[in-house]
Amino acid sequence: MKKRTVQTDNSEFQTPRSAFRILPWIIPLGFILLWFMVSETGMIPTYLMPHPAEIGKTSYNYILGNPGEAPYAGRFLDDAVASLMRVAMGFALAVILGLPLGIISGRISVVQRLMGTTINGLRAVPGISWLPLAMIWFGIGIKTTVFLVALAAFFPIYLNAAAGARQINPLLLQAGAMMGVKRLRGTFAILLPGAMPHIMTGLRLGLGISWAYLVLGELTGVPNGLGALIMDARMLGRIDIIVLGIIIIAVIGRVGDQLLKTSLRVCFKSARRMT
Amino acid sequence: MKPKLKAISRFQPEPRETILEIRNLRKVFNINNAFVTVLDEIDFSVKGGEMICIFGRSGCGKSTLLNILGGFIAPSSGAILLNGKGVSKPGPDRCVVFQEDTLFPWLTVKENIAFGLKGRTTEKKASEEEIERFLSLVGLSEFRDYLPREISGGMKQRVALARVLILKPKVLLMDEPFASLDAQTREEMQNLLLSLWEKLSHTVLFVTHDVNEAITLADRILVMGKDPGRIRDDISVDLLRPRKREASEFLLFSRELYARLRD
Ligand SMILES: Nc1ncnc2c1ncn2[C@@H]1O[C@H](COP(=O)(O)OP(=O)(O)OP(=O)(O)O)[C@@H](O)[C@H]1O
Ligand SMILES: [Mg+2]
Numbered sequence: 001m002k003k004r005t006v007q008t009d010n011s012e013f014q015t016p017r018s019a020f021r022i023l024p025w026i027i028p029l030g031f032i033l034l035w036f037m038v039s040e041t042g043m044i045p046t047y048l049m050p051h052p053a054e055i056g057k058t059s060y061n062y063i064l065g066n067p068g069e070a071p072y073a074g075r076f077l078d079d080a081v082a083s084l085m086r087v088a089m090g091f092a093l094a095v096i097l098g099l100p101l102g103i104i105s106g107r108i109s110v111v112q113r114l115m116g117t118t119i120n121g122l123r124a125v126p127g128i129s130w131l132p133l134a135m136i137w138f139g140i141g142i143k144t145t146v147f148l149v150a151l152a153a154f155f156p157i158y159l160n161a162a163a164g165a166r167q168i169n170p171l172l173l174q175a176g177a178m179m180g181v182k183r184l185r186g187t188f189a190i191l192l193p194g195a196m197p198h199i200m201t202g203l204r205l206g207l208g209i210s211w212a213y214l215v216l217g218e219l220t221g222v223p224n225g226l227g228a229l230i231m232d233a234r235m236l237g238r239i240d241i242i243v244l245g246i247i248i249i250a251v252i253g254r255v256g257d258q259l260l261k262t263s264l265r266v267c268f269k270s271a272r273r274m275t
Numbered sequence: 276m277k278p279k280l281k282a283i284s285r286f287q288p289e290p291r292e293t294i295l296e297i298r299n300l301r302k303v304f305n306i307n308n309a310f311v312t313v314l315d316e317i318d319f320s321v322k323g324g325e326m327i328c329i330f331g332r333s334g335c336g337k338s339t340l341l342n343i344l345g346g347f348i349a350p351s352s353g354a355i356l357l358n359g360k361g362v363s364k365p366g367p368d369r370c371v372v373f374q375e376d377t378l379f380p381w382l383t384v385k386e387n388i389a390f391g392l393k394g395r396t397t398e399k400k401a402s403e404e405e406i407e408r409f410l411s412l413v414g415l416s417e418f419r420d421y422l423p424r425e426i427s428g429g430m431k432q433r434v435a436l437a438r439v440l441i442l443k444p445k446v447l448l449m450d451e452p453f454a455s456l457d458a459q460t461r462e463e464m465q466n467l468l469l470s471l472w473e474k475l476s477h478t479v480l481f482v483t484h485d486v487n488e489a490i491t492l493a494d495r496i497l498v499m500g501k502d503p504g505r506i507r508d509d510i511s512v513d514l515l516r517p518r519k520r521e522a523s524e525f526l527l528f529s530r531e532l533y534a535r536l537r538d
Contacts, residue, residue, distance in 0.1 A: 171377040174347055177365040179391035179442060189390075193381045270381035273422055 050240045055247070058240040072241055075229070080252070082224040086142060086217065087210045087256075090149025094206055098154045099199070102161025103191065112162070123155045127213050135220060145217025145225075152213040153206035160202025164195030193270030200264055200275055207260055211253045226252075291322035294478060295344075295446055300353035302339055313339050315503040317353070321446070326472060326479045328493035330486075332536060336504030337482040341450045344480065345371045357445060367391060370439035372452045376431050378423040378438075385410060385419035387434050391442045409437040412471060429460040433467065440475060449481045453488070465491050469516065486532045490525060491518050498535050508535060 032052060038044055039051040046054070058072075065073030105111040127148060138144040168191065176190045192199070218227025226245055233241035264271040300317035303310050313336045321327055329337050342348045344355060346365040355362050362369065378387050388409055392402045410416045413433040423431055432452055439447065453461040465488060472479060483489050489496050490512060498508040510532075514524055 169377070171373060171375055172379060174345075174365065175371075175373070175377045175379075177347075178345060178367065178369070178371050179439070180367040181391075181394070185394055189393075190379070193379070196381070273381045 047239065050243065054240055055243055059244050059247075062241070062244060071236070072229075072233075072238075075224075076248075079224050079226050079229050080248070082222075083214055083218065083226045084252075086145045086225065087149055087207075087214050090146045090213070091153050091207055091210045093146070093150035094153035094157050094210075095203065097150075098157035098202070098206070099161050102158040102202070103165045103187075103195065105158075106162035106165025106195070107191070119155070119158065123159075127152050127216060131216060131220070134217075140220050141222055144220060145214060145222065145227075148213040148217040149210045152209045156205035156209065157202040160198045160205070161195060164198025164202075165191060167198070168194040193268070193274075196264075196268060196270035197275050200261070200271055203260060203264070204257055207256055208253065211249055211256075215249070291324055293320045294323040294358055295321040295480075296354075296356040296359075297321075297344070298354045298356065300340070300343065300355070301351045302336070302343060302348075303351045312503040314343075314350075314505075316505055319497060319506060319509065321478060321480065323478055324476045326469075326492055326494045327481065328489040328496045329480060329482045329499060330489045330496050330532070330536075331484065331499030331504070332501060333484060335499045335501040337484075337499060338450055340499075340504070341371070341448050341480065341482050344446075345369055345448050367439075367442045368445045370442060370444035370447055372432065372435045372439060372447070372449045374451045374454055376423065376428070376435075378431055378434055380423050383420050383422055384415055384426065384430075384434050387423070388438045388441060390438060405441060409441045412440075412474070413437045413467065427460075429456050429464060432456070432464060436468070436471070440471065440477065444477065446478045446480060449479065451482055451484070454483075454485070461488070466517075468492065486529050486536070487520060489532065490514070490528045491520070496532070498532070 035049070036052050039046075039049070050058075061070060062072050062074070063076040067074040101115070105115050130148060130151060131144075134144045134147050138147055172190055172194055173186065176186050181189065214225070215227035215230065218225040219231045221231075222228050226249055230242050230245040233239070233245065265275075266272075297317055297319050300314055301312070302314040303312050305311075317340060329340065331337055339348070343350050346363060346369065349363065357368060379390065382390065385406060389402070389406050392405065395402075397405075407416070410419055413436060415430060415433055415437070418426055418430065423434070426434075435452070453464045456464060468479075468481075469492065479492075481489075481492055483492075493512050496508075496510045496512060497506050498510065499505065500507040512528065514522075514528070518525055520526075
């Protein structure tokens with residue numbers, strides 16, 4: 001079956017394809033270039049901002065070096081895996097709780113009324129104020145971090161799922177009802193796909209903020225993880241490691257977002273066709 | 276000059292049985308703390324295979340009536356009997372084609388048509404053939420893989436028609452389904468509806484405020500009055516099909532209908 005392709009992204013009309021491809025890289029590359037030039041002139045002392053070449057050396061050492069050879073050598077895999085696990089667990093918890101609760105409260109006004117005030121109140125509390133409490137409850141370590149990540153990711157996931165479920169065209173649900181669709185099938189065949197664009201936004205925001213709270217949780221003195229790395233480096237005055245940690249988190253965050261988007265698109269027609 | 280063809284076609288109706296009875300329906304809405312009777316003393320019955328148009332001015336309660344028949348809103352009093360049994364909830368025995376686009380935007384044309392069949396205990400191969408049949412009945416076989424946003428308004432209404440006809444509803448309810456289409460497309464859709472009706476002989480209740488549409492389609496026209504909405508007239512349209520708008524009998528009917536609309 002031949003299929004006419006339909007342009008939904010009209011920005012592609014204005015820019016040729018190849019130019020469109022490189023667009024996302026312009027700002028990061030420009031930034032690195034600027035950094036390089038400023039470092040070459042020596043305008044900024046290296047104890048404030050190390051030279052990019054030095055970051056390159058540090059990252060080689062950190063990622064590929066032999067453990068024990070030098071401080072931080074070869075720790076990357078260990079740190080990254082530890083952090084990824086914490087983010088994955090916290091994020092999964094937030095999804096398991098936030099998605100169904102959000103959908104339900106988006107559809108049932110009694111639930112919305114019941115939960116609304118509490119959730120919006122809790123949402124106003126900055127994550128950092130949970131930290132002392134979490135440390136008392138869960139001690140120093142993985143539990144505290146997972147708790148903070150789950151807590152932070154819950155709100156955007158819940159709120160967007162609720163908004164998505166609320167904005168569904170009621171005629172679509174009526175159409176389903178008249179075609180004999182019962183509650184359960186209606187939820188998975190109409191409600192979820194209809195709310196998918198919002199759900200996707202919520203999940204992406206949730207995953208994004210997970211990284212912020214991961215670092216917060218790991219600042220409390222866990223032995224490994226990217227947050228711990230940054231905190232440790234600050235105490236030892238290793239600014240190159242701090243900068244490297246920031247860059248690694250940015251890269252992993254970006255890749256994670258893309259992976260999330262892609263896997264939703266692979267798994268759900270609605271994510272593929274409506275976003 | 277072409278020889279003037281006298282209107283023919285349309286199978287002779289067999290003796291039909293009443294399938295839908297509407298008994299003394301009443302609907303009161305609470306609008307700004309005032310009770311407004313929108314529908315009152317609605318009472319009529321429909322025979323199997325009949326094509327009925329519900330005709331009336333804007334705001335007289337046509338959509339409300341159709342929504343009650345579809346089970347989407349409850350009447351204040353009165354009853355709806357389908358084959359003698361009371362109905363109150365939406366179900367595939369009374370399917371609706373809405374005026375608005377209500378296709379699922381994440382499903383292709385074919386998937387939209389197949390939607391209602393899923394969850395039914397039909398054999399996969401049989402339902403696959405059925406889907407193909409309805410795709411071609413509404414002339415959309417070539418567009419099966421298109422998404423709703425990629426097809427025109429008229430095509431969307433074809434899909435909306437196919438996705439409910441495939442469920443073999445006892446009564447097909449249509450609420451000004453072609454009102455937002457251009458004149459030519461609307462006429463095409465009316466012809467399509469008539470040809471499908473001749474092939475499948477389902478019962479149709481069709482809401483419209485377009486005089487020509489009512490006369491083109493209906494066996495019977497129920498004319499509704501306003502404040503409160505009641506059925507004022509029950510007109511049998513005994514013109515042969517296909518009906519030509521230029522024919523003098525047609526014009527006679529339309530003049531008559533305009534007159535009733537006015538008073
Ligand atoms: N849910 C509702 N709540 C309160 N009043 C309503 C409701 N639905 C309809 N009405 C009132 O009932 C009356 C009839 O509305 P309805 O939509 O049935 O008219 P209609 O004949 O379909 O008009 P149109 O041809 O413009 O579609 C209107 O005056 C409207 O204000
Ligand atoms: Mg209406």
